Amino acid sequence: MTESTGNEFASRISRPGVFLDRDGTIIEEKHYLSRPEDVVLLPTAADTIARLNSLGIAVAVVTNQAGIARGYFPETLVAEVHARLDDLLAPFGAKIDRYDYCPHHATEGQGKYRIDCNCRKPKPGMLTRAAEELGIDLSRSLMIGDRFGDLQAGANAGCQSALVRTGYGASVSLDFEGESVRFRGAFASLADAVDDWMRSLGSGSNGIRDLADP
Numbered sequence: 345m346t347e348s349t350g351n352e353f354a355s356r357i358s359r360p361g362v363f364l365d366r367d368g369t370i371i372e373e374k375h376y377l378s379r380p381e382d383v384v385l386l387p388t389a390a391d392t393i394a395r396l397n398s399l400g401i402a403v404a405v406v407t408n409q410a411g412i413a414r415g416y417f418p419e420t421l422v423a424e425v426h427a428r429l430d431d432l433l434a435p436f437g438a439k440i441d442r443y444d445y446c447p448h449h450a451t452e453g454q455g456k457y458r459i460d461c462n463c464r465k466p467k468p469g470m471l472t473r474a475a476e477e478l479g480i481d482l483s484r485s486l487m488i489g490d491r492f493g494d495l496q497a498g499a500n501a502g503c504q505s506a507l508v509r510t511g512y513g514a515s516v517s518l519d520f521e522g523e524s525v526r527f528r529g530a531f532a533s534l535a536d537a538v539d540d541w542m543r544s545l546g547s548g549s550n551g552i553r554d555l556a557d558p
């Protein structure tokens with residue numbers, strides 16, 4: 345019993361994690377999604393999340409929801425959307441371990457939401473908080489998203505990053521102008537991005553391609 349507890353503790357404090365942007369990465373980008381019934385999974389999302397679950401890799405969603413700050417929808421909508429997403433994932437045996445969202449905007453926010461917070465991507469606040477809660481080793485982890493700010497948030501948290509060509513990712517330029525984003529590449533789907541990263545985990549090579557220093 346003691347040994348078993350020790351092993352669980354050891355794996356808990358050191359496991360890798362995958363941080364996922366939500367809109368345009370797991371589900372279709374709907375431009376300020378404001379109705380749970382508009383949640384539509386992207387083709388490889390559920391299977392990929394289930395695969396990560398089965399390997400004991402933490403799966404955390406980190407999503408900017410400035411629609412709250414802008415008054416487009418109430419903060420309570422976020423929990424409804426995430427409950428809907430959970431319902432769509434469950435039949436695949438897929439589960440998001442933790443959701444973090446940022447309701448703020450520094451210049452467009454109304455009332456209490458108008459703050460220069462530490463959680464709005466490209467800042468790393470949501471990733472570092474989730475890492476603490478889930479026992480994720482950031483240096484062995486990956487952030488996947490469809491916008492440049494997602495890649496920056498991953499790098500700012502000490503993770504690698506990957507772009508998916510879904511959502512806004514279809515038109516993101518890979519000319520990062522000397523920014524260091526610990527970038528692994530651009531991939532057609534979530535499955536392809538995770539496949540690439542999984543291969544690097546076992547190989548001993550970190551697989552990082554830093555565009556600032558090619």
Ligand SMILES: [Mg+2]
Nearest residue numbers: 365367368490
């Ligand atoms: Mg997105």
Ligand SMILES: [Zn+2]
Nearest residue numbers: 446448461463
């Ligand atoms: Zn925030």
